[in-house]
Amino acid sequence: MTYYILKLVIMLPLMAGMIVGALWLYRKYQPGLAPGVKQRDMRLVETLSMGTSGRLAVIEFGSQRILLSATRGKIEQIATREMTQAEREAHTAPVPVTDDTPDAGLGEPANPFRTIMNKALALRAAARPGQE
Template identity: 45%
Template sequence: MGWYLLKLVLLLPLIAAMIWACLWLARGMQERVGGPATGRSVRIVETLMLSPTMKLAVIEFHGREILVSASRQGLTRLAEAPARSFEQALAVEDETQ
């Protein structure tokens, strides 16, 4: 019984640290993929998970922002608007916080 508790005390923090590191790396990779794209005409501006099988994404394409939903059935275009400048996006983000 004591050996089991000792293993639990040692391995549980190790597993928690590994989970945290994986989430940190995934966030970094997502920012890198959705970051400024040089020479590309398509850029993912923002994504939002609605459920495990459904996601909303804002995609910038040739000066337009397109809101799409991604699910198991495929992609659906929901709305379209002119692309915002970087300063406008920061101002909107500051208002929401």
Template identity: 35%
Template sequence: MAFYLLKLLVIVPLIALLAWGCLKLAQRMQGRIGAGPAARSVRVVETVMLSSGLKLAVIAFHGREILVSVSRSGLTRLAEAPLRIETEPPE
């Protein structure tokens, strides 16, 4: 019985650590699979949560910024504007 508990105390944390490592590796590799970020034509610029079921998102697409509302029922386009030139914040 003691040997069984000892094995259990060693194997369960080992399996948990292995699962955590696999998730972190998948997260790091997700951006590298398929087309790189430079080849993407759609990019989420910013999101703001308004309530538990409603979010606003700014999406950059072919030189335009599109403001959409995201809810459980779907997406609704609210506004569209020319793409802003993004500059690095001063350090």
């Protein structure tokens, strides 16, 4: 009986140390987080849920922004536009914009993707008149 208790006292901290070490190694050498890795060419800028089975997504790829419609069955490209120089330089996280958010008086034109998304949502609602 003493042998089993002694074995448990030795093996339990050893196993816990191995688990912590494995997690530390995984985090240290996780793909994409190593120093000197080139920034990816594609990134997800924003998504908007359109119910239980659909989403609109804005993808930044190279110097373009692409608006995609994703459903369970397929992914379709809705619109594409070139990024402005300011957007290329910024590469910051987007600020969520709602219909009641003012443009802060900066004199900037309205967000064209917001207009396209609103049109896509209106077309989807028109295509399904009985389901709202």
